[in-house]
Amino acid sequence: MAEPLRVIDFGCSQPLRSQTLWHAIGYGVSAGAAGALSFTRPAAPYVCLGYHRGIDEVDHDYCQANGLPVLRRMVGGGSVYLDADQLFFQICLPARAVPAARYHALRMLLEPAVTAFRVVGVPAALDDDLEICVGDRKICGHGAGQIEDAVVVCGNLIERFDHKRAARVLALPDPAQRDQTLALMRRFVAATPVDPAAFQAAMISAYAAALGLSAVPGKLTGTERSAVADLDEKFSSDSWLVGPAHPVAAVRAGPRARQVKVRAGVWTLAAAYDGAQVAASVVRGTVDRVRLRDGELNGSIHQAERALIGIPLHSVAQVLAGFGDPGRRLAAAFASADPGSF
Amino acid sequence: MAQEERVIVAGFPLALDRRYHAETHMWVLLTGPSRARIGMDPLGIETSGTLAELSFLPVGTKLTAGRPFGQLEAAKFVGPLVSPVSGAVLAVNDEVAVDVALAERDPYGAGWLIEANLSDAAGELPGLLADTAEVIAWFAAKIADYRRKGVIAQ
Numbered sequence: 460m461a462e463p464l465r466v467i468d469f470g471c472s473q474p475l476r477s478q479t480l481w482h483a484i485g486y487g488v489s490a491g492a493a494g495a496l497s498f499t500r501p502a503a504p505y506v507c508l509g510y511h512r513g514i515d516e517v518d519h520d521y522c523q524a525n526g527l528p529v530l531r532r533m534v535g536g537g538s539v540y541l542d543a544d545q546l547f548f549q550i551c552l553p554a555r556a557v558p559a560a561r562y563h564a565l566r567m568l569l570e571p572a573v574t575a576f577r578v579v580g581v582p583a584a585l586d587d588d589l590e591i592c593v594g595d596r597k598i599c600g601h602g603a604g605q606i607e608d609a610v611v612v613c614g615n616l617i618e619r620f621d622h623k624r625a626a627r628v629l630a631l632p633d634p635a636q637r638d639q640t641l642a643l644m645r646r647f648v649a650a651t652p653v654d655p656a657a658f659q660a661a662m663i664s665a666y667a668a669a670l671g672l673s674a675v676p677g678k679l680t681g682t683e684r685s686a687v688a689d690l691d692e693k694f695s696s697d698s699w700l701v702g703p704a705h706p707v708a709a710v711r712a713g714p715r716a717r718q719v720k721v722r723a724g725v726w727t728l729a730a731a732y733d734g735a736q737v738a739a740s741v742v743r744g745t746v747d748r749v750r751l752r753d754g755e756l757n758g759s760i761h762q763a764e765r766a767l768i769g770i771p772l773h774s775v776a777q778v779l780a781g782f783g784d785p786g787r788r789l790a791a792a793f794a795s796a797d798p799g800s801f
Numbered sequence: 802m803a804q805e806e807r808v809i810v811a812g813f814p815l816a817l818d819r820r821y822h823a824e825t826h827m828w829v830l831l832t833g834p835s836r837a838r839i840g841m842d843p844l845g846i847e848t849s850g851t852l853a854e855l856s857f858l859p860v861g862t863k864l865t866a867g868r869p870f871g872q873l874e875a876a877k878f879v880g881p882l883v884s885p886v887s888g889a890v891l892a893v894n895d896e897v898a899v900d901v902a903l904a905e906r907d908p909y910g911a912g913w914l915i916e917a918n919l920s921d922a923a924g925e926l927p928g929l930l931a932d933t934a935e936v937i938a939w940f941a942a943k944i945a946d947y948r949r950k951g952v953i954a955q
Contacts, residue, residue: 509874509877509879510872510874510879511853511854511856511872511874511879533879534877534878534879535853535854535874535876535877535878535879536877558950558952559848559947559950559952560848560849560850560947560952560953561848561849561850561875561876561878561880562850562876563951563952564878565876565877565878589876589877601877602877602878602879603876603877603878603879604878604879604880605878605879605880605881703856703857703871703872704856704857704859705856705898799853799902
């Protein structure tokens with residue numbers, strides 16, 4: 460007989476609980492409870508930071524003025540805006556039940572969600588970056604993590620997406636970068652307004668079938684209820700919100716670009732060097748859109764901007780070398796960006 | 802520190818001057834009496850995917866064998882860096898926290914993760930793999946197992 464997969468629908472949850480409820484399941488599964496597929500929908504909008512994201516990535520003044528709580532989760536990914544138009548799901552299993560390699564574990568735990576999207580009529584696919592997409596547009600934001608001896612992968616059904624607010628909650632001092640980030644979000648992040656009940660039913664069937672488990676209505680265990688209380692306190696504390704220490708400032712000298720990832724391979728940067736300023740969109744390694752500023756490049760600004768469109772990021776300095784000292788300053792600003800995992 | 806001796810096992814470098822935790826792929830290199838440097842071997846890194854972030858507990862924090870001394874993020878997946886020993890964090894490698902690819906480029910050298918003092922060296926070190934033949938056999942078996950399961954490339 461198949462092992463059980465608890466199905467827990469938390470319904471609408473206040474922002475804090477929309478995080479702590481499913482994190483608590485991680486502790487329960489780690490302690491021996493059956494795996495779980497859970498669902499929740501935020502009762503109010505808020506902002507959530509991935510475990511390693513800097514606290515300064517979010518515009519706290521804007522969030523405070525608009526009543527948006529800011530929380531930090533234990534799983535990975537970026538700083539995101541959540542609201543009641545997004546239905547969140549979480550699949551949580553014992554770590555021993557998933558492959559040791561994270562890529563394979565993620566693939567295993569995201570593929571049933573792709574199946575569910577397809578069942579409700581969305582032609583979704585899991586791309587090589589492990590993002591659930593339709594064409595080149597991401598339709599599901601996901602994150603994953605290990606909580607003690609349990610692995611959890613979470614994602615969402617985006618019924619409607621407030622691109623403008625998702626860009627606005629980010630701390631982006633350069634308005635050009637904000638405009639570019641919003642434009643890329645509109646281009647590369649899409650909602651799929653399907654019937655959420657049908658999607659939920661498809662998810663339950665798809666995960667049970669893929670994992671060889673028997674879906675049963677579930678509830679939190681005593682361990683999990685205790686963990687909710689502990690996590691409510693932890694996630695409400697300033698020390699948790701600040702996040703893990705990151706020594707970048709102490710180790711890396713010089714200016715650093717402000718970078719925002721919209722989806723894998725799609726990001727914006729804003730950087731300055733010795734009076735020169737750059738705001739650029741990068742799509743699959745090439746410059747998609749750019750705004751340059753340098754006091755000495757007056758007549759050639761637009762020429763330089765046009766010259767950069769479609770240029771691979773690694774060739775930007777070569778192109779800008781044709782624009783004298785201002786070009787070298789702008790190239791130095793570009794160089795402060797770290798394509799790394801973007 | 803002892804002179805590093807390294808061999809290649811089925812395409813992966815293996816340093817023979819240190820001890821290994823068989824399950825977590827953490828290595829422990831003694832750097833003084835009750836003092837050690839800790840890092841992750843190339844198999845551990847390979848199975849994690851392309852590293853995006855590393856974070857460590859602050860210097861001075863107590864370490865417990867089997868409990869996390871930090872977190873690793875790859876492919877939006879955050880997971881614990883599990884300490885193979887008990888003691889306390891003496892130093893963290895800020896360079897690798899800033900440039901996580903350092904752990905991929907030089908896992909046995911500049912890509913070390915933390916330094917620790919050991920509170921139970923006599924009790925815990927014998928539980929780690931140290932014998933050269935044993936270490937090579939374990940590493941080769943892990944590679945074969947991961948390749949059989951498609952976890953790492955052939």
